[in-house]
Amino acid sequence: MRTALVIGTGLIGTSAALALTQRGVVVHLVDHDPEQARTAAALGAGTDGAPEGPVDLAIVAAPPAHVAAVLADAMRRGAARGYVDVASVKGGPRRELEALGLDLTSYLGSHPMSGREKSGPLAATGDLFEGRPWVLTPTRDTDTEVLNLALELVSHCRAVPVVMDADAHDRAVALVSHMPHLVSSMVAARLEHAEEAAVRLCGQGIRDVTRIAASDPRMWIDILSANPGPVADLLSDVAADLTETVEALRSLQSSDEAKRRDGTAGVEDLLRRGNAGQVRVPGKHGSAPRVYETVAVLIDDQPGQLARIFADAGQAGVNIEDVRIEHATGQQAGLVQLMVEPRAVPVLTAALRERGWALRQ
Numbered sequence: 080m081r082t083a084l085v086i087g088t089g090l091i092g093t094s095a096a097l098a099l100t101q102r103g104v105v106v107h108l109v110d111h112d113p114e115q116a117r118t119a120a121a122l123g124a125g126t127d128g129a130p131e132g133p134v135d136l137a138i139v140a141a142p143p144a145h146v147a148a149v150l151a152d153a154m155r156r157g158a159a160r161g162y163v164d165v166a167s168v169k170g171g172p173r174r175e176l177e178a179l180g181l182d183l184t185s186y187l188g189s190h191p192m193s194g195r196e197k198s199g200p201l202a203a204t205g206d207l208f209e210g211r212p213w214v215l216t217p218t219r220d221t222d223t224e225v226l227n228l229a230l231e232l233v234s235h236c237r238a239v240p241v242v243m244d245a246d247a248h249d250r251a252v253a254l255v256s257h258m259p260h261l262v263s264s265m266v267a268a269r270l271e272h273a274e275e276a277a278v279r280l281c282g283q284g285i286r287d288v289t290r291i292a293a294s295d296p297r298m299w300i301d302i303l304s305a306n307p308g309p310v311a312d313l314l315s316d317v318a319a320d321l322t323e324t325v326e327a328l329r330s331l332q333s334s335d336e337a338k339r340r341d342g343t344a345g346v347e348d349l350l351r352r353g354n355a356g357q358v359r360v361p362g363k364h365g366s367a368p369r370v371y372e373t374v375a376v377l378i379d380d381q382p383g384q385l386a387r388i389f390a391d392a393g394q395a396g397v398n399i400e401d402v403r404i405e406h407a408t409g410q411q412a413g414l415v416q417l418m419v420e421p422r423a424v425p426v427l428t429a430a431l432r433e434r435g436w437a438l439r440q
């Protein structure tokens with residue numbers, strides 16, 4: 080691929096454009112808000128000048144409700160040899176395009192399974208998709224050339240291609256993205272009118288559970304409107320778990336010992352099923368889950384501290400697999416949790432202690 084056109088230069092469009100530009104592709108950027116395209120260009124994602132002729136691949140990264148119309152317009156203009164979209168739902172846009180009577184051989188629906196709770200080009204990064212699944216939904220009619228162009232896009236973004244049927248994709252993301260998003264919003268909504276004394280105690284647990292609740296509601300209304308059935312089915316299963324858990328907790332309040340035992344069994348059942356589901360979440364780079372141990376280091380909230388820890392770990396020959404930072408409220412300090420292979424723990428702790436770092440359990 081030599082040339083690409085990104086239509087919709089928000090978080091996802093600009094992130095893909097940055098990755099393509101970094102790999103030498105000439106990227107043209109357009110957005111219905113020209114300011115967004117200008118910002119993306121200023122970030123080094125490409126040029127906001129129009130291409131002189133058809134590009135190799137057009138990438139539509141507009142909100143899901145606009146995807147079919149934007150694609151139809153680009154196809155009618157003959158803007159590219161191949162067309163992909165990156166919308167979070169796949170069945171709806173395809174059916175809308177079919178209803179418009181377009182020749183869909185040059186179109187391939189796709190969805191990178193990576194994003195952020197922030198919108199717009201300023202939140203974009205060229206490495207957003209690295210190691211993440213990127214779903215492609217070709218049909219029997221999809222041109223091989225277009226499939227190859229889409230695979231090249233995924234490869235330039237260093238993502239992992241996963242081929243799926245569009246409706247199977249929508250059922251899968253209802254489970255791993257759309258229903259969890261609503262549950263996150265429900266937990267976060269409990270905080271809206273909560274007492275300040277409680278909210279200031281927020282630790283890492285609630286941050287993990289509520290991060291995605293900060294996302295743009297307009298985008299999520301679009302996503303959920305295009306996949307309401309599967310999400311409602313899953314949420315009603317969650318509601319059944321909720322009802323059972325409330326009953327189990329009420330039993331735990333009872334003075335009757337047998338009832339309390341039932342309550343414990345009910346809560347334990349949910350927690351154990353949670354453990355069993357959680358270990359199925361794939362680890363880094365979409366590979367099979369791996370068990371890491373945590374080494375916790377207390378740092379001053381000053382520039383350069385993290386870089387120093389990484390350098391010290393590197394000198395000790397230890398690979399940091401993942402990292403989390405917890406900032407202590409009202410203090411100029413933070414707790415850095417370094418996730419490493421279990422066998423690296425003694426080496427890392429010894430090396431960090433030797434270099435004067437304060438380790439915590």
Ligand SMILES: NC(=O)c1ccc[n+]([C@@H]2O[C@H](COP(=O)([O-])OP(=O)(O)OC[C@H]3O[C@@H](n4cnc5c(N)ncnc54)[C@H](O)[C@@H]3O)[C@@H](O)[C@H]2O)c1
Pocket residue numbers: 086087088089090091092109110111112115140141142143145149165166167168190191192193194195196197198199200298302
């Ligand atoms: N945010 C995520 O985590 C995520 C992850 C994967 C896929 N997606 C999908 O990627 C697409 C873009 O999402 P985003 O998070 O980048 O949103 P965003 O709000 O950051 O960017 C969307 C951009 O599209 C532009 N736009 C709106 N209507 C348009 C139109 N008719 N023509 C041209 N441009 C138009 C907007 O001005 C905006 O700049 C959506 O379809 C979304 O479902 C999002």
Ligand SMILES: O=C(O)C(=O)C[C@]1(C(=O)O)C=C[C@@H](O)C=C1
Pocket residue numbers: 166167191192193194195196197255256257291
């Ligand atoms: O991590 C985030 O902030 C996301 O928004 C990511 C996420 C997800 O649920 O995994 C959200 C929606 C997209 O369609 C794909 C990815």
